[in-house]
Every structure is written in structure tokens, then in C-alpha cells.
Amino acid sequence: MSADVFNLTPPLVPAGKPGDLLLAGQSLCASLSPLDNSLAVFVTHAASAQPGRRPPGEEQPIYFSGIDAVPSSERRLFITDTLVIFAAFQNLIKTSRARDPAWIQSEQNLTVMRKLAIDYVNFIKECWIHASQPAPRPDGPLQFSGDHYRSLYTCFSLFVVLYLPEPGYEEAPVGEELMEWLNIHFIEPSTEEGDHLSSLKSPWEDESFWTYLTRATLRGLSKASVFFFKMLSGHRSEDLQQLAETMASIVDSQPRLQNFAAERDFAYASRRWKEKVKAIRVDMDQIPEDERDDGFDNWWDRLSDIVGILEGRGEIVQRVCGELGADWKEVCAAWGVFVDTRLRRQDLPDVVGRVLDDMPPDPTNFEDMVHTALFAGKPVDALLHASSLDRWLSAHLADIMEPLTLIDSTAPDEIAIRDQHILAYAEYLHSDPALWRITVDYMYSCGDVGKERGDELLIRVPLRLDKTPISHSGDEGKIRAGNIVGVLRDVNQTCFDYRREAARRTVCRIAAQTLVREKDYGLAVSYCSSAEDWQGLGRVVDQVLDEYIISGPTSFAHYASDIAPSLQNLSAQHPSSQGVFVHRLMFAVRYSNFQQLRVKHDLQNAALDLVAMFRDDVAPKSWWAVMLYDAVDLLQHRSALLFSASAAAELLGKLEEICTRSSQGSGGDYLDILARTIRGGGHKEALARLNTVRLALARYFARSAVLSV
Incomplete structure (x- = not known):
């Protein structure tokens, strides 16, 4: 496929007639997937399209194509096993540089680097032997042939011979x-x-x-x-x-x-x-x-x-x-x-140059071109040819070349050479979303660009928090029990390991949004708290309060009870976060307690809680009308007077404020939520219900007067 020609199956237009799309008023577009590095190719209307060329309801196919082939089972094994060596190499560099700026001069470090490079060589050899076994294979055909791994074997082992000799033998004949x-x-x-x-x-x-x-x-x-x-x-x-x-x-x-x-x-x-x-x-x-x-x-x-x-x-x-x-x-x-x-090794390029004049390498053979560049002392060229052979090879060679100062480690205006090849390999790994852990390991080993790409990848990892059954896993039930397990746990741990706090908070916010959709409000509040997303916390509380309007007091009390433990945790862990959003959470918890007392017919305590919410200034003004309407049954209780005179006066004062402010044009601040509880109702209907509250209060005061006489 050339850069400007897409060979699609089935074809959109006849072969050799791409202009038919333009005549039909359409053009071809492509969109990258946020999950991996695949493409969606589709037809859209051209900017200069003339209407009426195609039927408006005509369906057009969408073509999905991967930029890279997804690693097969044997390739995935090769990737995951060599990651162990890569991680050990990163740890060596990190610890050595922290101890001594001139760490590369240490014979001990050079010995360890040589050993790790030989580990790469030995593992490639094992893969070559495995891939060279005769068919049939129980795991299906190989994605990369045995000859491909043989090429990696020859290139990496030559690099060790030329650039990582045993310490003390750098100047020895080669x-x-x-x-x-x-x-x-x-x-x-x-x-x-x-x-x-x-x-x-x-x-x-x-x-x-x-x-x-x-x-x-x-x-x-x-x-x-x-x-x-x-x-x-x-x-x-x-x-x-x-x-x-x-x-x-x-x-x-x-x-x-x-x-x-x-x-x-x-x-x-x-x-x-x-x-x-x-x-x-x-x-x-x-x-x-x-x-x-x-x-x-x-x-x-x-x-x-x-x-x-x-x-x-x-x-x-x-x-x-x-x-x-x-x-x-x-x-x-x-x-x-x-x-x-x-x-000597440093004299080898002169010999190579003289020989290549009469015996040039094969430019179509990437393996031979890598050998040529390594012999000629041109590591940058070797990486370019290695990238054409296999991005795994160029990435891991560049990773070793940089500390050996074979390539520049600084690039003020662009990405360093080493990071370019590591990130190119990481993009290849991104073709398989299941390899996200390995992908970010490579990305985070690069500079700021790599860290930013790693963050973007982490926040797009599917967390699988919905209630759809997950095959081969019991994690879903554990998540419901409040444990951070499975993918979410791994993503959080990766963020902690690499100190990517901003990414971790974003992931927690995404998890909270998913849990809200699943009505797991208790966990949603926990993740908002972990992300210190107080606005998100406010939205979760609003969603819980909406359950009162949508499903009624019983369902609301059930959902709100799930978020009650979070209130105590917030007070203990984030004492400085007691703002308007946490205040709203406190109201939701206390209001749910009030509703539970009503369900249990503990009406005396329910009445006390209702008045306490007003007196403690916990209840938002938008909920005053709803709470006053809830008080009607308590005011009309026949067995006893549940409110004291001062408490009833408190309720009357709130009622008067609502009516007065509503008459002055501020009804939206007080009546919207009560109006939502009335099917097809508005402020007029809400005020009508408040008249019921006024009547109940009048009767209450009358009963109180009679009983006092």
C-alpha cells in the first residue's frame, strides 16, 4: 500500500477509479483508536460535496486496520521475558548514577552491563531454537520465523563482541x-x-x-x-x-x-x-x-x-x-x-571501509546492514537499520548504547536517539492493549515525552468496573466488596511505582464516573476522595440525592448508606477539604439517616434529626422545601407531639423564608427539587404542597395550645 492509496476489501470504488468518491461528494478519512494503535477508515462527506449525489440514508462500511500486527503467543512470550532483562538494566543505571556520576567507568558496572547484554543474546538464541523446530505447532503458525530470530541473534551478539568486551580487554586485538x-x-x-x-x-x-x-x-x-x-x-x-x-x-x-x-x-x-x-x-x-x-x-x-x-x-x-x-x-x-x-576495535572501521569498496553489503538485507554499521563504528546507522529489521532490536541496542556514550544522550530541541527507538518499540507494543503494563514500562524509561505518553496510555486502560460478568476472573465481586483489585489495582500500582500522581488521580476520577453509572456510590466517593476530586465528589452526592427524586426515599436511603463510611474517612484523612462538596456529602448521609428512621417508625428521633439538620445548617436551601414536606406526617402524628414549640417555630420560619423569597423571584433556589418530585409539576405545584405544610403546622400549633391548657 502506498502512502496515498488504500487497498480496501470490499472495495469502495472500482479499481483505478478513486476519483469516483469525489464525484459522489465523499472523501476518505481515518481515525486512530484511543485503545491501541489501530485505524478506523471510513467515508465522509467532502467539504465541497454537492448534495443529492448519494442517497442520504445509504450505509457506508467502516474498515478497521492495525498499524502493526498484534503480537502472537510466541512473540508475546519473547516480549515479556526480555522485559525482565530490560528492567534489571534500568535498575542498574538508576542506582549506579545515584551513587557516582562517573558510574560508567566502574569495572563492576561494565561487567554487569556485559552480563545483561549476554542475557539478551542467550534468550534470543533460545527463541531462535524454539522457532526453528519443525511444524506442526500446537500454538499455531509463528508470527516471526526462526530466521528472523537468527538475525536478531547475530546482530546482538556482534554488538557485544565489538562494544562490550570484557573489562580490561577494550584495547586487546579483536x-x-x-x-x-x-x-x-x-x-x-x-x-x-x-x-x-x-x-x-x-x-x-x-x-x-x-x-x-x-x-x-x-x-x-x-x-x-x-x-x-x-x-x-x-x-x-x-x-x-x-x-x-x-x-x-x-x-x-x-x-x-x-x-x-x-x-x-x-x-x-x-x-x-x-x-x-x-x-x-x-x-x-x-x-x-x-x-x-x-x-x-x-x-x-x-x-x-x-x-x-x-x-x-x-x-x-x-x-x-x-x-x-x-x-x-x-x-x-x-x-x-x-x-x-x-x-584493535577502533581500527576496524578503516579495514571495513577498504573492504567495502570492493565487496559492498546488500542494501536490501537489513541484517547485513546492521552488521556493516556496527563494524564501521556507526551505531546511529546501526539503530536505523535495526529498526527496519525489528523495533525490539533497535530499542534494546539503543538502551545499552546510551550509557556507553555511543549515541548522544541529550537532545535540547528534540527527543534523544535512545528515547526515539524505545518509544517506537512502545508504539508497536501498543498494538496489543493487553500489553499495557509492558508498554508503560518502556515509555516511562524515556524523558518527559515518554512519561506524558505513558500517562495518556494509563488513563485509557479499560478498568472493567461494570457489572458485566468477567470471564476467568473473580475480581468483579471483590471490587464490589471495596477491594482495589484486577486492572484498577495494577494501574494504581503502576502510578505509584513511577510516581505519576496526576495520572493516578485521573484514573480514580474515571473509575468514580464508571461506578456512578453502575450506582456503586460508596466506591465512587472513595475514588473521588483518593483523587482529591471534590467537584467530582459533589457530582456523586448530587447523583445520590437524585435517587430520592427518581426512586423515592427508600431507595435513596439504601444508596446513601453506602457513602456513609466515606464521611468519617474524609474527616480523618482530608481535614482541610471540608468545603461545600464535603458539606453536601454530610447532608446526604444525615438525610438518609432521617429517612431510615422514618422507615423504622422511630418517629421521635426522626423529628429530632430533621430539626437538627436545619439548626446545624447542614441542609442546602434547595432541599428545605422537600424536608418540610417530609415533616407533614410527623406533624400530624396522632399519638404524640413529636416537635417542641421551638422546633415547630424553626420549621415555620424556614417555610416563611421559602414563600417570601419565592414571591421575590428566587423560587428557583428553593422550589426546583420539590417541583421535580411532582410529575409534570412546577413552582406553582410546589407552593401548593408547601400550603399542606403550612396547614399541618397550624394544626400542630392548635393541638399544642389545647394540650398545654
Whole structure:
């Protein structure tokens, strides 16, 4: 798919006719999903559309497409397991920098960094072996082939060889390590070839004999080389027999750096060994021209190439590698083993540049391009090619490169190189919403941009607080019991771990809104309190009070009893938050207690509570009319006078204030809620009900007067 062409199935317009959309007065739009990094592609009306081209009620399809493929089971295992190493690396950097600004110079830290990098290599190797197992697979086809993980394996292990040597060996010759890396990852010659030749009585008569022997010698496979040189003792040429015996001794005695305690001793041994190689060249030059061919091949030319390699003649090494079908990597490795045995890591780019002029890398092979950049000492280019190969690779390489100062760690006007690759990998992880924990781990390891993206992701994680049954989980019941579990607990814990208090409060506000919709008002108040969202708390209380209007006093008392424990907690935990919103919560709790007393027929205490709410100035003026109407039954109680004279006067004073202010145009402040309890009623009907209260008070005062006489 090109940048400006969408191949949709089923197609919206015939192939090759995208202009038909415009003729129909429509255009194509796309919208990013807030849950993951998928796209919704749909048709909408163009700005310049002429009406009437399409039927107004015609349905148009919506196409959903992911920017990245969602990780499959085996890929998800790879992601989650390597996160453990990534987290350990972050912890190392954090603790080391806190102790000592020059922490990278510590041999102990470099040793740990090397170990963690090798852990990456070993784990990639295990994934490669697993992915290379023959089908069928119980978990379905692989998302990434075994060859893909092999490419990651070669790249990461090469990075360790070149940029994370053992502490103290930074200035040591690198040729033998490169050859070992080459032999591990790019096996040549094959074992099958060696088994075939060793089974022959006269292997030199096989056309692959000298190719195999040359390759084995070039790769430093001394045991195989010595074995076949000794087999030449049966060759009919006595000259070759003698030369082969000497060659076997020379190849077997080639000095190896690992066998010397000091590089100086290794260099001295290498010079003496080269003198032996020069001596065999002298012996070869004395062999007549007509004795150099055995009827199957010109053995002298073949042996001369091998001797030229041992002599360290760069042009012969490069020519022979080309003839053998080897690439530039083999030339560079052989250069450090034969041509310049003291080749340092910092000198390798010069050799690579010279070799690449004649043997360029394959620009279509991202693995080869990563190798090229690492050999050439261009870590930034290596990351770019690694990103094309697998964003996992570029992210984890960049994470190690930054503390090693291989890439810039500061970028005043833009995102640092390391953070760019980490965030790109995190965006890939975002294709699977279930991986949100891992995604934010990577995002929060970056700078301010990463933290902002992590916050945005966290506040969009589905909390699953609705009452829809959750399969394979008993968390829903625990949430109803007041425990923070499941996704909400994990999100809160992540916010605490990374000190993202603003994000945590936002998540709590979102949880509270969800719980309000589910009428779990007690938990909703708790989360508003945790988020210190006092306006949200006020909205929850208003919703609870609305239950009185919608469902009646009994339902209201039930819901309000759930928020009662929160009132005490608020007073204890947030003593400075006793504002208008907490005051409203207090009213809801006390008003629900009043309604419960009425239900229990504890009318004396109900009357006392009602008057106390007025006297303590707990009740909002908007609820005075409702409360006075609730007092009618108490005023008309036949068995006893439930109110004292002063209490009844208090009620009368509130009634007079309502009527007076309503006549002055402020009826909305006093009558709206009472009017809502009357189906189809307004202020007029509300005042009519208050006349009932006035009548009940008049009768109450009359009864009180008679009883007092």
C-alpha cells in the first residue's frame, strides 16, 4: 500500500477509479483508536460535496486496520521475558548514577552491563531454537520465523563482541573474537562436506577438496585443516607430501591470543610463526612448474593461496574470499587473524571501509546492514537499520548504547536517539492493549515525552468496573466488596511505582464516573476522595440525592448508606477539604439517616434529626422545601407531639423564608427539587404542597395550645 492509496476489501470504488468518491461528494478519512494503535477508515462527506449525489440514508462500511500486527503467543512470550532483562538494566543505571556520576567507568558496572547484554543474546538464541523446530505447532503458525530470530541473534551478539568486551580487554586485538563470532553464526565449510571428504580414500580428487581446505584454514578451524593436510601424505606428489606435513605443523601451531598472558608475548610468537610461513613459501617456489599439477587440479596454486592467507597478504585474503563466495564480514575477520593480528576495535572501521569498496553489503538485507554499521563504528546507522529489521532490536541496542556514550544522550530541541527507538518499540507494543503494563514500562524509561505518553496510555486502560460478568476472573465481586483489585489495582500500582500522581488521580476520577453509572456510590466517593476530586465528589452526592427524586426515599436511603463510611474517612484523612462538596456529602448521609428512621417508625428521633439538620445548617436551601414536606406526617402524628414549640417555630420560619423569597423571584433556589418530585409539576405545584405544610403546622400549633391548657 502506498502512502496515498488504500487497498480496501470490499472495495469502495472500482479499481483505478478513486476519483469516483469525489464525484459522489465523499472523501476518505481515518481515525486512530484511543485503545491501541489501530485505524478506523471510513467515508465522509467532502467539504465541497454537492448534495443529492448519494442517497442520504445509504450505509457506508467502516474498515478497521492495525498499524502493526498484534503480537502472537510466541512473540508475546519473547516480549515479556526480555522485559525482565530490560528492567534489571534500568535498575542498574538508576542506582549506579545515584551513587557516582562517573558510574560508567566502574569495572563492576561494565561487567554487569556485559552480563545483561549476554542475557539478551542467550534468550534470543533460545527463541531462535524454539522457532526453528519443525511444524506442526500446537500454538499455531509463528508470527516471526526462526530466521528472523537468527538475525536478531547475530546482530546482538556482534554488538557485544565489538562494544562490550570484557573489562580490561577494550584495547586487546579483536580478530579472533570476530572469527569466533563468524564461525558461530555463519558456519562454513559445512560439516557434511567434511564428512564426505573424510570418507574418501583420495579426497584431493574431489573438486571440493581444496575449497574446503582453504575455507577451513581461513576460518581458523585448525583441527579440520590439520586432518586433511595429513591426508595428503597419500598424494602421489612427494613435494606436496612434504609441504602438507609442514603445513599441518604450521597451522596447528598458530599462536592464539587467549593462550598468552600478555599481548607482547603474543606479538613475539606471531612474528616467529610468520617466519615459518615465509620459509614454506621459499620451498614452494623451488618446485618446478611441471610438478605443480596432479591431473585433477593445480595443487600448487591452491596451496599458494592458503600460504598467502597465512602470510597475511590482504589482497590474497580478499581475492580468495571472493572466489569462495564469502562476503565482506569474512574478509574483515580474516584480516584481524592473519593480516593484522593486533587489529584493535577502533581500527576496524578503516579495514571495513577498504573492504567495502570492493565487496559492498546488500542494501536490501537489513541484517547485513546492521552488521556493516556496527563494524564501521556507526551505531546511529546501526539503530536505523535495526529498526527496519525489528523495533525490539533497535530499542534494546539503543538502551545499552546510551550509557556507553555511543549515541548522544541529550537532545535540547528534540527527543534523544535512545528515547526515539524505545518509544517506537512502545508504539508497536501498543498494538496489543493487553500489553499495557509492558508498554508503560518502556515509555516511562524515556524523558518527559515518554512519561506524558505513558500517562495518556494509563488513563485509557479499560478498568472493567461494570457489572458485566468477567470471564476467568473473580475480581468483579471483590471490587464490589471495596477491594482495589484486577486492572484498577495494577494501574494504581503502576502510578505509584513511577510516581505519576496526576495520572493516578485521573484514573480514580474515571473509575468514580464508571461506578456512578453502575450506582456503586460508596466506591465512587472513595475514588473521588483518593483523587482529591471534590467537584467530582459533589457530582456523586448530587447523583445520590437524585435517587430520592427518581426512586423515592427508600431507595435513596439504601444508596446513601453506602457513602456513609466515606464521611468519617474524609474527616480523618482530608481535614482541610471540608468545603461545600464535603458539606453536601454530610447532608446526604444525615438525610438518609432521617429517612431510615422514618422507615423504622422511630418517629421521635426522626423529628429530632430533621430539626437538627436545619439548626446545624447542614441542609442546602434547595432541599428545605422537600424536608418540610417530609415533616407533614410527623406533624400530624396522632399519638404524640413529636416537635417542641421551638422546633415547630424553626420549621415555620424556614417555610416563611421559602414563600417570601419565592414571591421575590428566587423560587428557583428553593422550589426546583420539590417541583421535580411532582410529575409534570412546577413552582406553582410546589407552593401548593408547601400550603399542606403550612396547614399541618397550624394544626400542630392548635393541638399544642389545647394540650398545654
